[in-house]
Amino acid sequence: xxxxxxAVTFSRFLVEPAEDAPADLKRWLVKALxxxxxxxxxxxxxxxxASGFVELENSEGTDFSSGSISxxxxxxxxxxxxTLKVPxxxxxxELNKWAAAFEKEKGRPPGRSEKAEGRASLRQMLxxxxxxxxxxxxxxxxxxxxxxxxxxxxRTAVEEVMNAVETAFKxxxxxxxxxxxxxRNGLAEASLGPTAELLGVELSAExxxxxx
Numbered sequence: 001x002x003x004x005x006x007a008v009t010f011s012r013f014l015v016e017p018a019e020d021a022p023a024d025l026k027r028w029l030v031k032a033l034x035x036x037x038x039x040x041x042x043x044x045x046x047x048x049x050a051s052g053f054v055e056l057e058n059s060e061g062t063d064f065s066s067g068s069i070s071x072x073x074x075x076x077x078x079x080x081x082x083t084l085k086v087p088x089x090x091x092x093x094e095l096n097k098w099a100a101a102f103e104k105e106k107g108r109p110p111g112r113s114e115k116a117e118g119r120a121s122l123r124q125m126l127x128x129x130x131x132x133x134x135x136x137x138x139x140x141x142x143x144x145x146x147x148x149x150x151x152x153x154x155r156t157a158v159e160e161v162m163n164a165v166e167t168a169f170k171x172x173x174x175x176x177x178x179x180x181x182x183x184r185n186g187l188a189e190a191s192l193g194p195t196a197e198l199l200g201v202e203l204s205a206e207x208x209x210x211x212x
Contacts, residue, residue: 009153013162015146016172025143029075029169030064036168037062038080043127051081051160053168059136075141079161082132086123094122137161148173 022028038052055061055068056076069075098118102110110118138151139161150161162173 010140010149010151011158012176013148013150013173014176015141015148016174017146018170026066026070029069029143030066032168032170033064033069033077034062036164037064038082041082041084041132043084044124048085049081049083051079051164053164054078054080054136056138059134073142073144075143077139077141079137079139079164081135081137081157081160084127084130084132086126086130091119091123091126094126095119098122139165147176 033053036053038054039050041047041050053062053064054077055064056078057068059078059080061068064077069077095115095118099110099115102114102118135157137157140149140151141147148165150158152158152161165171166173
């Protein structure tokens with residue numbers, strides 16, 4: 001939980017609100033979070049990934065009560081991603097053991113349809129036993145200053161959370177980095193380069209002149 005304990009890499013964004021600003025910000029936040037709340041992977045399905053918003057201090061919580069997301073002028077919540085995938089080598093090993101047991105019992109190797117059924121049954125068994133991999137990315141949103149921080153180091157993760165926020169809240173996130181800020185303010189990218197003073201060029205010239 002980097003937002004409340006310790007430091008980690010984060011990305012900052014300016015939040016460009018929708019044209020129709022909500023009258024009740026807290027209600028608007030809760031409604032949007034619930035609409036895109038995390039739902040666990042259905043183990044009986046084929047899905048291998050699930051994602052959505054959760055409470056900051058409870059990665060299982062999706063009630064989003066005012067007390068769980070409001071910290072002064074900040075709204076704090078998180079984005080959770082679960083993955084559940086049966087490794088191919090594990091499934092093949094189980095299938096080989098099943099085929100050997102089948103041949104020993106029946107006196108013949110399993111047919112194509114029997115093998116397909118066995119594979120499906122074994123895959124479901126392994127999915128039921130598997131523990132999903134979970135990643136949780138914290139978000140800190142200063143609603144008054146219209147600034148959002150996504151606490152993630154991976155660019156892919158940041159982009160996924162960005163898309164989720166923009167979709168759920170109907171807003172636009174603008175990166176708060178020098179190049180992007182300069183572009184929004186009509187400044188040329190070349191103007192962001194280091195100055196002669198910063199590089200010490202003038203100082204070097206003065207020293208050389210004095211030595212001459």
